[in-house]
Amino acid sequence: MRTRDSDTVKAGVERASSRIAEILDVKGKVVKTGAMTSHCSDYGTDEEVYRARHPWSIHKAPFTDMQKGMDRLRVELPKDGWQIIRDGVDGSRAGSPQIVAESKGGEFAVDIRLHRASKVGNAPDLLEVTVESACYRSEQGLPRHP
Numbered sequence: 669m670r671t672r673d674s675d676t677v678k679a680g681v682e683r684a685s686s687r688i689a690e691i692l693d694v695k696g697k698v699v700k701t702g703a704m705t706s707h708c709s710d711y712g713t714d715e716e717v718y719r720a721r722h723p724w725s726i727h728k729a730p731f732t733d734m735q736k737g738m739d740r741l742r743v744e745l746p747k748d749g750w751q752i753i754r755d756g757v758d759g760s761r762a763g764s765p766q767i768v769a770e771s772k773g774g775e776f777a778v779d780i781r782l783h784r785a786s787k788v789g790n791a792p793d794l795l796e797v798t799v800e801s802a803c804y805r806s807e808q809g810l811p812r813h814p
Contacts, residue, residue, distance in 0.1 A: 672804040674718065678703035681720045684776045685799045689724075691744045692737035694795060696729025708803035720801040727792045734782055734795045738765060741780060745769050750778070762786075775802055 681703045689698070703722040726734065745752060749772035757763040758781055765782045776799060783794040 669717065670802075670804050671807055674705055674720070674806045677718075677801045677804060678705060678720045678722075681722045681776060681799050681801050684771065684778070685722045685724065685797065687748065688741070688745075688778060688780070688797060688799065691740050691748070692726070692795070692797075693740065694726050694729050694733050694737040696726040696733070696795075698724060698726050700724035716805060717803050718806055719803050721798060722800070723796075723798045725797065726795040729793070729795070731782075731784065731793045734793060735765075737795065738767060738780065738782055741767055741769075753777075776800065777802075 685700075685703075701723065703720045705718050705720050708717040708719040742752065742755065745767075750769040751772070752767060752769045754766060754768035756766060758766040762784060764784070767780045768777065770777045778797065778799045780798075781796045783791070783796065785791060785793045
């Protein structure tokens with residue numbers, strides 16, 4: 669397992685997220701947070717092993733535009749050095765379309781899901797994206813949180 673600088677890893681996750689947003693090219697309301705660092709659950713919380721995650725979503729866009737964005741990802745991610753690991757439906761009751769991909773070298777992974785609007789709870793059509801880093805040991809010990 670690599671030892672890395674937490675700020676560098678978070679910046680890399682945000683760059684990968686930005687590139688995925690460019691490929692999607694969906695005009696809507698983007699709900700975005702900055703990348704966050706958390707313990708890597710693969711190693712438990714007793715280990716000083718971390719992962720950076722950058723979740724964000726798009727809503728208030730036509731569902732067909734979001735579907736076209738998913739189609740662009742299927743074509744463009746492999747051209748950008750990503751390997752699509754899964755392209756199908758997630759395990760939810762709704763069976764939402766899902767693409768899971770890993771970057772060349774396995775440094776980053778992305779999980780993209782397209783959710784149809786729900787009449788129960790008034791949930792809108794939503795394109796959900798989560799980019800995360802591979803697990804790493806922090807050079808500084810415990811990562812700084814904003």
